[in-house]
Amino acid sequence: MIRVDNLHKRFGNLEVLKGVSLEVKKGEVLVIIGPSGSGKSTILRCINLLEEPTKGDIYIEGEKINDKKADINMIRQKVGMVFQHFNLFPNMTAIGNITLAPIKVKKMDKKTAEDIAIRLLKKVGLEDKKDAYPVKLSGGQKQRLAIARALAMQPDVMLFDEPTSALDPEMVKEVLNVMKELANEGMTMVVVTHEMGFAKEVADRVIFVDDGVIVEEGSPEELFSNPKSPRTKEFFSKIL
């Protein structure tokens, strides 16, 4: 589904990614963990070209996306993204946030788009907030709305960039629950997170990234109970 080959990313003199290769299969939930500044968010942002790779290739469904000829807007429709800071459109209601892209990009008629939006709002438990503006929503509600907005494009893959890092602790769970439900439905997901509990419970595979490279990779059981690399052990000893 997604294949990343020898991905390098450089910001000026700073080499953030130093050759990352990974693969995500259809229906798989891949969780990327690692310390701040390790490059884990950059991997995610490269996968839908919010950052342009300096070197290396990224394939989605066999199509090379960091290619001049690739239609990036088409590809992004298939790749939903959820951001740490929600990035909701503040001047639109919840339903407006969800329907904008389907109406403008997919040329869906308003009625159909709104039906889909209502269904998604129900799914994330916000059906009573459909006419609310983002400022009126709590952090957890905002993030659930952001997930619904991404789902409205009916993506094949969902990317989550630290979706719970900006939330108050008591709101983390409601967002993780929505994500779990998505995973159970078979959505292909790549999740950058600090929520080790979520990783253990939901991930099919966990990747530990440090200093721009993949240090270790494996099933959550392997990685959490029996980390092989000393760097991974050290990381776990600090956070668990």
Next chain:
Amino acid sequence: MNLDFSSMPQYTQLFINGLIMTIELTIISVAIGAVLGLIVALMKMSSVKILSFIGSAYVEIIRGTPLLVQILIIYNGLPQFGIKFPGFVVGIIALSMNSAGYVAEIIRSGIQAVDPGQMEASRSLGMSHSMAMRYVIIPQAIKNILPALGNEFVVMLKESSIVSVIGFADLTRQAEIVSSVTYRAFEPLMIIAVIYFVMTLVFSRLLSIFERRLRTGDTR
């Protein structure tokens, strides 16, 4: 001190003509300046190097030279090369070109003040850059731009008095005319100062009411 306003009322029509002229000039200049400024701002933000250079250079030159000098170049300088415009046109050209330089910066900073995450979110949903601009960025930027644009109007209302030096029959010029007929300098100037003050006061107040409306729109 011998203040004497008694000879002034007979020139009321002159002052009114000047006032209308000033308001007309300001509206036309800010309107043309806004369109021109939008073009300059888009050029400045363009990824095409040459366009962005021209846009930046325009803003720097306009903001880095006195308005009076700009007017004199168009009025006195250009005729040397056979380019001659009537006074009214010179006033409009100079003020709109000048206004464009400032408006361009208002528009650019208004757009760039919108959280970059908005663009990223739009793009991640499959919108093209221009779609994201049109449906997401610009509507939010307008809230930043409109109040500053209104402010530019108020500034221009006052700054436009400078066109009197090239004989443009604006409010300030009318005061000079009245003063040359009546041999009284202070009184006509006092009158137009009050007129300018009342105008800017009224517009500023209207603007702040409008601004408050925009802001309450944010916290719906």
